[in-house]
Amino acid sequence: MIKQQYLGQEKIKKRVSRNGGMGSRCSCRWRRGRWSLKPIVTNTPLTPCSEAALMFGRGMRAGIDRREQKKAAASLEAELLRKARSAAGLVETAETREHDRERKRLADQYDGFDMRIEKHWTEKSLEEMTERDWRIFREDFNIGYRGVNTVLPIRKWEESGLPSLLIKAIDRVGYKKPSPIQMAAIPLGLQQRDVIGIAETGSGKTAAFVLPMLSYIMRQPPMTEENEADGPYAVVLAPTRELAQQIEEETHKLAYYTNYRIASVVGGQSIEEQGAKLRKGCEIVIATPGRLLDCIDRHYAVLNQCNYVVLDEADRMIDLGFEPQVIGVLDAMPSSFLKPDEDGAVLEANRTYRTTYMFSATMPPAVERLAKKYLRRPVVVVIGSAGKVTDNVTQRVFVVKENEKPRVLEQEMESVDEKRVIVFVNTQRQCDNVHRHLEELGYRCTILHGGKTQDQREAGIKGFRDGTYNCLIATDVAGRGIDVPDVALVINYDMPNNIENYTHRIGRTGRAGKKGVAVTFLTLGDTGVFYDLKKLLEESKAAVPPELARHEASKLKPGSIEAKSRKDQTVFAA
Numbered sequence: 001m002i003k004q005q006y007l008g009q010e011k012i013k014k015r016v017s018r019n020g021g022m023g024s025r026c027s028c029r030w031r032r033g034r035w036s037l038k039p040i041v042t043n044t045p046l047t048p049c050s051e052a053a054l055m056f057g058r059g060m061r062a063g064i065d066r067r068e069q070k071k072a073a074a075s076l077e078a079e080l081l082r083k084a085r086s087a088a089g090l091v092e093t094a095e096t097r098e099h100d101r102e103r104k105r106l107a108d109q110y111d112g113f114d115m116r117i118e119k120h121w122t123e124k125s126l127e128e129m130t131e132r133d134w135r136i137f138r139e140d141f142n143i144g145y146r147g148v149n150t151v152l153p154i155r156k157w158e159e160s161g162l163p164s165l166l167i168k169a170i171d172r173v174g175y176k177k178p179s180p181i182q183m184a185a186i187p188l189g190l191q192q193r194d195v196i197g198i199a200e201t202g203s204g205k206t207a208a209f210v211l212p213m214l215s216y217i218m219r220q221p222p223m224t225e226e227n228e229a230d231g232p233y234a235v236v237l238a239p240t241r242e243l244a245q246q247i248e249e250e251t252h253k254l255a256y257y258t259n260y261r262i263a264s265v266v267g268g269q270s271i272e273e274q275g276a277k278l279r280k281g282c283e284i285v286i287a288t289p290g291r292l293l294d295c296i297d298r299h300y301a302v303l304n305q306c307n308y309v310v311l312d313e314a315d316r317m318i319d320l321g322f323e324p325q326v327i328g329v330l331d332a333m334p335s336s337f338l339k340p341d342e343d344g345a346v347l348e349a350n351r352t353y354r355t356t357y358m359f360s361a362t363m364p365p366a367v368e369r370l371a372k373k374y375l376r377r378p379v380v381v382v383i384g385s386a387g388k389v390t391d392n393v394t395q396r397v398f399v400v401k402e403n404e405k406p407r408v409l410e411q412e413m414e415s416v417d418e419k420r421v422i423v424f425v426n427t428q429r430q431c432d433n434v435h436r437h438l439e440e441l442g443y444r445c446t447i448l449h450g451g452k453t454q455d456q457r458e459a460g461i462k463g464f465r466d467g468t469y470n471c472l473i474a475t476d477v478a479g480r481g482i483d484v485p486d487v488a489l490v491i492n493y494d495m496p497n498n499i500e501n502y503t504h505r506i507g508r509t510g511r512a513g514k515k516g517v518a519v520t521f522l523t524l525g526d527t528g529v530f531y532d533l534k535k536l537l538e539e540s541k542a543a544v545p546p547e548l549a550r551h552e553a554s555k556l557k558p559g560s561i562e563a564k565s566r567k568d569q570t571v572f573a574a
């Protein structure tokens, strides 16, 4: 090659055999004491290319008429059979003819089975569902699993295996059919499997953990004076008081036909009163982690018989620095009920195991760490993809200057009328400023932030729910889990400083299948989230404003090292 390059040696052309199809292959046979080669005529224009036999699938080539292929294959097979029989000196009998007929019948039957038009899974009974139907079902609802899972999802409430009292309550609240996260997570909970549930905001995660929890409690001995001193049967932990109270309301609705007592243990209320309530006995405690640990430390609460625990919005609890409190609560539960940790361990049907549920719309690494420690061989249920914004929310992002925000806010509010709006800000001071501004413009506003007393917070949320106010101005306290029906618009007056909070905030609209709009004011002070925001907008097929699209910060993940191109590098000569 080098010689050829430098000396200009002539390239020897390889002779390409242009085989018109004649005699490229030979048959080799031992004849009269020596090998004889006989060319095989194959690729002539008149005979089809010799093809390798299909040794996989159904023996058919895609895109070619199946009946033609079958006919050709059948005549070839019959021919080969006839030759083989005559070579072996066999004569055709009634028996061989019958045998041939039977083969043909079986082949036709197989083909008919293969080509039949199947019923859709919605028209099938549970017994008729095939593996393929379940696959289509999972695809239809975007249900994905990770981890060893042997439990089928549920298609309808009647097939869920939930106790009849719960089915009656579901009917009463008007949930016609389960949402995808409920389809996937409820049967796992009923089998006492640990679950990490990731589903978009407003998709019904609360009922997905409350229903199997209630079903678990129904299997326990009734709570009497004898065992109530051992504490509740189930605990739900949530990051904020409002969320805990909302879960309490949903639990009350679904436990309507039971007489279970539900205690809410959250900050901002008298701990003594909560302690007294706990001592009277209750089946379920719904709590913020800090306050519950306080109650445990002061011996107001014990968790000696608690084997069902839910960490709702687990990532937010870690974000807020509640990891030690969450761990403290989990460590206060009896460890004797933990499931075996080995791979392949089989759970005994009639034994009680600790069931741990973790739910969120986002699942960052810190939560995975916690899950590794406290969950036993969990099944991860992902509806859609983690951190994805629900398709029901239309996202609009404006790049503005800080001093332009009040004017743009006014413009956006003009289309609102009587509809419900949540305006998110990042600080309590900003909350007060925006509140004042909107009140001056005549909007009926209320405020929610950590600086308000618990009574003020509750009154604000209640007023927003019952329509006294149609505009809520809030910090991230209201960013997660808060479920107020028919919020038409969410405005991020300030962009949150991480993308998870953005996803949760805008998820306050577009809930339970309804549509909503989210508007975000972005400034050049928010470059820390530019990269993630651009990616998220692209993933959800929303418009990326040009200022964001071309900004350097949106091209590189914060913390990653930029690989400079050679022309940008400075070379210092000695």
Ligand SMILES: Nc1ncnc2c1ncn2[C@@H]1O[C@H](COP(=O)(O)OP(=O)(O)OP(=O)(O)O)[C@@H](O)[C@H]1O
Pocket (backbone or CB within 6 Å): 174, 175, 176, 177, 178, 179, 182, 199, 200, 201, 202, 203, 204, 205, 206, 207, 360, 361, 480, 481, 482, 483, 485, 507, 508, 511, 512
């Ligand atoms: N199967 C269902 N059919 C109809 N509505 C439902 C169903 N399940 C729940 N809902 C309603 O959907 C709304 C949202 O439910 P929920 O608050 O549990 O969502 P979420 O997934 O926990 O949201 P977030 O991530 O924001 O906390 C609630 O109003 C609830 O009553």
